Amino acid sequence: MNPSHSAAHSPTKVDDVYWRDDYSPIDASDEELARIVAGADLPSLLTALAAVTGDHALIPTHLRPPWPPVETTPKPQGGLSESAQAEARELALAGLKRVRDEQLTKPRALFPEEARAIVEFITGGAGEADAALMMHELDLVTDRPGAPRWRFEDVAPDRDFEVAVIGTGMSGIAAMYRLKQAGVPFVVFEKNPEVGGTWWANTYPGVRLDTPTFGYSFSFAQRADWRSAFAEGAEIEEYAVEIVDRAQLREHVEFDTEVVSMTWDEESSAWEVVVRRDGVEQVRRFHAVIAATGQLEKPNVPSFPGxxxxxxxxxxxxxxxxxxxxxxxxxxxxxxxxxxxxxxxxxxxxxxxxxxxxxxxxxxxxxxxxHDPTPEPVAWLCEHLPHYGQWFRFQAFWGARTGRLHTVKVDPxxxxxxxxxxxxxxxxxxxxxxxxxxxxxxxxxxxxxxxxxxxxxxxxxxxxxxxxxxxxxxxxxxxxxxxxxxxxxxxxxxxxxxxxxxxxxxATGFKASDYLDPIVVTGPSGKTLKEHWNGDATAWAGVAVPGFPNLFLIQGPNTNYVVNGQFHFMIECGVEFTTEAIHQLLRRAMAAVEVTQEALDRFVDWIDRGNAERAWGQPQVQTWYKNSHGRVSQVWPFSHLEYWELTRGADFDADFVLRPRQEGGLRARAS
Known part of the structure; x- marks a missing residue:
């Protein structure tokens, strides 16, 4: 496959708030281009060039990066040998000259077949097993997975149904974005005066990412003009604000409004949510609640005499x-x-x-x-080579999928x-x-x-x-x-x-195992979520809890990662499962959906066995990943792929209970 650029198609609808239709034309000399190539990351550069030109001769099989397993730090250039790097630089320079001379300033969308071929190159030939997952992260792919493929107005046009989202950190932003795409009515409660969650709250000296910046972004918000290799907190807060404003989500948020409690009303199959603003409490009613309060919200201040x-x-x-x-x-x-x-x-x-x-x-x-700024060659390529920043991000995503997971596996x-x-x-x-x-x-x-x-x-x-x-x-x-x-x-x-x-x-961290505290959540049995958990929080996929219908936790128990993974990907998987659960509820004209205890038990058993085989699960390790029962309740012990398959493969007929609507309960809009 080697489609010409002139025959290329352009995306008609791109699921990315940072999408650019045009990039700055290249007017650099051959010498300047050679300098850029000398300081560039070669796997992502060759990939971007092949994607924009359609010339797959730029990504020959023998130059696929081998990506040797990472023990402490990744090998430069994906582990390419010196001779392979020299050849790659020659190809990259020729490709950049072509982009300059032909004035290729627009991204070129990829049909799935070509996208998979290019992904096979940048992943070193290892991407086929994760093909669908990889497509989720690529802006250029036509009809890529991620956005809901249904609309509320088509599925349940006359139904009175509204969702509450608690929090506007990264989890809340993802929930808002997908709900809006599906056209589901929703309201967001944020106790702070601005979005950003932990990045709004944490302003201490030196606050910044401890993961490379390009790997810290949503698939639907692939920013490329990052200023720092490891972004400072203010830059991440800026990112959160930009997404909300670009996606026009702010109108859904009620700021300075704290959720105090929520109680399930069985008769109407809805949550009665008590919110407080300016000292005044109000009861609001919602048919589903997405709790996006995160794990790192409630500070852990130790207690000492005196x-x-x-x-x-x-x-x-x-x-x-x-x-x-x-x-x-x-x-x-x-x-x-x-x-x-x-x-x-x-x-x-x-x-x-x-x-x-x-x-x-x-x-x-x-x-x-x-503490360095984004390297100058990377910043230059992000501005002048169509979609380079997104391929650079994709490479970071690919490298994080298993990361150093093999280094923490326990030898019995x-x-x-x-x-x-x-x-x-x-x-x-x-x-x-x-x-x-x-x-x-x-x-x-x-x-x-x-x-x-x-x-x-x-x-x-x-x-x-x-x-x-x-x-x-x-x-x-x-x-x-x-x-x-x-x-x-x-x-x-x-x-x-x-x-x-x-x-x-x-600097003592957070009460990460106290999910949703201090919100009092009371289910249909009359038992609170805190009583139900008794200090040992569990949820299927970190999202669903038996006995608490139409309640969805994003970044809930066992969804954090340690040596592998990508934060935003885990959030997106949880949110996309949640939107599909709401879809199932609406499409089947049901009142409520909740996971079965049997499904949760299987999940917890699987997770516990996985964590027992990792360094953090060993008895000699004292860590906040473990709750008061000594169980690892924060960490996901596997790779991206397992979470993708779990949330994408949910069986709503076998592992979930869908409750029918009661007469006199939820009323249609027409009534």
Whole structure:
């Protein structure tokens, strides 16, 4: 297949709010183009060139990137050999010249057959098994999966049916977007004055992604003009706001409105939702509720004796007080997770003294570009080569599908507690050697900073050296003795030492297992969701809970990921299942849908077995992924494909109960 560009077709309807019909024409010299190619990512560049020109000679089979398994960091250029890279650069330069000389400034849509052929190249020939999943992520594919293929007005034009969405973080944005595409009436409640969820709430110094920026986006919002390799929080908040405005979703949102409780009314088969705004409560009625409150919403502030007597300032990283000037202050940072890892290097030069209270040190993987802008060749190609940014994003998505999952798989014969397999030990030794070099001037610190748990047991952070540099400073100290109590002027640790402190920053994460708290959700049995779970939250695919009809959780239990996966993809799968469940309910003229207990039990058994075979599921690993019962209730232990197949293959006849509408219950609009 080698279609000419002149015969190419253009998309008539593209499911992407960032879609561009035209790109800037190339007027660069051959020398300038050669410089761009020299600094470019070759697999995505060749793919983009083949897609826009239709010339598949630019993607020969022998130049497919092999994508060797990632242990710590990916191999450059997808693992292509030096000779393969040299050949690829020659092809890429010729392709860019053609784009320039023929003034190819428009993306060229791909029929599925050609799209699959191109995907086979960029995935190194491994994409066929995931073909449908891959098509979901490609803007250029005609009739790609994702958007609902039904409309409310066609399925249930006379039915009185409205959905409530709780929250406008990433999960809420996805829910809004798909509901609007389906034409389903909906209202969104957001307790904050703006969209963005955790990215609106978290404004602490240094806040940014710990995943590469191009991999952090929706399939329907493939932004390409990112400013940073790992975007700062403000840039992600900007992204959330842009999606809502570009998709015209803002009109559906009621801001500064908090959901207090929701109770299922059996007679009308609807949720009675109590919302509070400006101190006034109101009861609203909805036929389905999508809870998009996320896992990282409720701050976890540990409790210690004497906290109320402390005369200084206390704040959680997710509730940063920008009125507090840290200059010249004695500061304590409690925790060494992702937020602490970003805060400490950002404030260390301003404070007089910094105590970092550590329970266990973090594992980090090298990322020299962690604070760098988007590379200039990438930014140039995103502006001048049609759809290059989307192919660059697709490559990041493909690499994340399994990521480093193989490095955390437990070898049942392994007899060490600091690792779970031979490959996991190899990762440990590699990362430890990096730390050894970083701490060469203070080798006695290695026993403190090197974690004692297996790599991957907790979320691994990105490292460009600034954490070690901050902890090296003379006015910084790592405190490993546990906090015993507060005094009016500081903190006393278990070894009896008092640490004078002016400001305490809790970088202690979130109550991730307390889904939906503090909203009181009462089902038809009269039991609340919190009582039903009793501290052990479970939901089929993280979305559906038996006994709670027409309630859908997005990014619910067991949908987070650690060493593999893509955040937005998991959200989209959950949302697309939810829209299909609503479709089934409407198409069959039913009142309610809920998952069976048997289906949930099978799911939980499968998930628990998967997590038991991962580093984070081992008894020696203490992590927020585990709830008060010791069960891993946050993490998805498999790849993208399993979640895609689970949510796409839901059997509404076998695994769900669809309740008929009752006489005198839900009324048609015409009545």
């Amino acid at each position: 906290q109320d007597d402390f005369r200084g300032v206390q704040m959680h990283s997710a509730r940063w007080n920008h009125d507090v000037d840290l200059s010249g202050k004695r500061v304590a940072v409690v925790g060494t997770g992702a937020s602490a890892y970003q805060i400490v290097p950002s404030i260390v030069d301003d404070v007089a003294h910094l105590d970092v209270f550590q329970r266990s040190g973090p594992w980090t993987v090298p990322a020299p570009n962690y 014969e392994w007899d060490r507690t600091d690792s779970v397999s031979e490959v996991n030990l190899r990762v440990r030794e590699t990362l430890t050697e990096i730390m050894r070099k970083q701490w060469a001037a203070k080798p006695e610190m290695l026993d403190i900073v090197v974690p004692d748990y297996p790599p991957g047991g907790k979320r691994m952070l990105r490292d460009n050296g600034v954490w070690a540099e901050a902890l090296h400073q003379e006015h910084t100290r790592v405190v490993t003795a546990g906090i015993e109590r507060f005094t009016p002027d500081g903190i006393v640790t278990a070894d009896g030492e008092e640490h004078p402190v002016d400001v305490v920053i809790y």
